Amino acid sequence: MKKCCLLLIILCGMFSCQTDDLNTKDESQNPETPGEGEPDTSASVKGFYLLNEGNMSMNKASLDFMDYETGEYNRNVFSEANPNLVGGLGDVGNDLGIYGSKLYVVVNASNKVEVLQAETGERLKQIDIDNPRYLTFYKGKAYLSTYLGAIGDPSAPNGIVAEIDTTSLEITRRVEVGRQPEELLAYNDKIYVANSGGYSPPDYETTISVIDINNFTETKQIEVAKNLHRLNIDSEGDLYVTSRGDYYEIPSKLFVIDTEKEKVKKSFDIGVSDFTIHKDIAYMYSTEFSYISGDYTITYSMLDTQTETFLDKTFIAENYRKLIEMPYGIAVHPETDDVFITDAKDYVTPGNLYCFTPQGELKWSVETGDIPAHIAFKY
Template sequence: MKKCCLLLMIFFGMYSCQTDDPITESDIQIPDEGGEDQPATLVKGFYLLNEGNMSMNKASLDFMNYETGDYKRNVFTEANPDLVGGLGDVGSAIGIYGSKLYVVVNASNKVEVLDANTGKRLKKIDIDNGRYIAFYNGKAYLSSYLGSIGDPNAPNGIVAEIDTTSLSITRRVEVGRQPEELVAYNDKIYVANSGGYSPPNYESTVSVIDINTFTETKRIEVALNLHRLKLDSEGDLYVTSRGDYYDTPSKLVVVDANTETVKTSFEIGVSNLVIHKDIAYMYNSEFSYITGDYSILYSMLDTQSETFLDKTFIAEKHKDLIKMPYGIAVHPETDEVFITDAKDYVTPGNLHCFTPDGELKWTVQTGDIPAHIAFKY
């Protein structure tokens, strides 16, 4: 039998960009690996990417180590002390593929490729205005806005193919303006176009890319100002539309990837979602220029029946703990739900872990604007 993991001690401390000490709030027992009550786990921890504010060079990387019970901040700086400037300006996406960790740093116009075990840089890949990353058959696929940040005259965006062995960009294909999240499925790439730099002239399509020829073969008309795009177990794409923040409300649209047609839509705003065991865990922190305020909602949807559940993944008594939900992930084995809180966007945020029953398990302080989680196996 594997030995028991150490007690995880989490406490709030004053944030410092130099600290990497464990953060402790309360005593938490990490499940016994291999014990009778808990099957042997494959997940050894996770990385958390903190975006940091634009132009402040405060993107940072944290790591939760389940084997030691330590939550460490600024592990990129610790692993790469000779690199001037740290991780860079605005971390927009993260992913682990094989033994490598890919960190997309938007305003710094790069992808940092790190050793997933040590956090040491293997290579820096230069690309303008990168956004999100997906993996498929030995390749990484990266959406990129191109152009200067915020430029309404920016060119159409691209999807770039990165060879995960040579770590070089091998192919590019043009898609819509300001492409966002993307998935690779059945030898195709689906990417949500936003057109976010030129309101109210937003994009409204999902681009379809044939991976073999690396050409855009189709654009699926979906809804206005697209952002998130997730794939369920049946080959359906869950695409979020942000609307125009005025009269056109946001919505969630389901696209059948096999027929490449819209299947159904829900008149509900979704800021972010993750699909786990045929359940979509979603939250909405939608802003309206009409009210000048945010509306926060948590919900769950059964992706097989395409119906909403009459429960949420956070118990009602805990919802006030989160000022501004910004990231979401579900532990692939324990079903624990992780929600990040960006708070006021300028001070250190929090990461909350909830049990499958919605009870708060633990909380740690993070860097500024905690956003993206990648599990390490």
């Protein structure tokens, strides 16, 4: 099944995909019983939303919510909160984030960003924009990377970063970057954007665009490697960016970029599909595919971002790794240090979410929607 899904993953993976019929049932699961391992309800984190990407062209994106106060995991909360909206959340959920009292959900193939009340999940506004990808927040604004052009079109124009005012929910400014821009972040009055060029292999992009937020212009392109994707920053202001290579002879790698000098300072010969940085540790996994071998290699790693060295341990105990067929998303609870891994399985059935303790032991698991991928904590 993995090999059958592979072509879609590579060609359509630039806009995320996979799975079958829409599950309209509202389901609650109880992974945690109050008083038995549940975080203290007086803590600041009250729960988290999980965005299921869903299969492209199947209108299967969905939103789940884990409520720490009740211990319940609730599926399809967008449809429940917005029963009069025809079609549900839409086609291919690609990213989400909470800023203030609002939840922003990027729905790639539906060409929109849904802005919801974070407390209830009710829609406040739909922002229409072509082929949106990822978002970040900075000083009262949301910044959105978008491919522009038709999905999969090798002649698509350069992408843009759009600025969204988080009060008016209007797009206020736009700036052109590279082709098919992926993850982005804002730091020290600049936005860094990983360009991929994924619609026109082997002519991939190789740079990170640097945007000056004040005048909203691209001031520099940092040369890194082919087909960039994930982007994160550590406590010292160093960027960590992943390169997917070309899936043939150029392997995936991880790069560290000095934001003061704006150039690569270090690289690691390791594939990273997704990662998050928490308390100076990068938690990462790789599901690297090679056309040469025709198979995946799945690994889990931890890197100390202060020493820039890999640790000799990982965040999942060895005996639990076989539970996860296809890791597809990762997050770390900001207070308990629990590690969350989503499992897309075969991309055509509902996935799973696994919660591991800081010691790597399985704490609980639940069934999710199709292709669970992105988590945003609610405070």
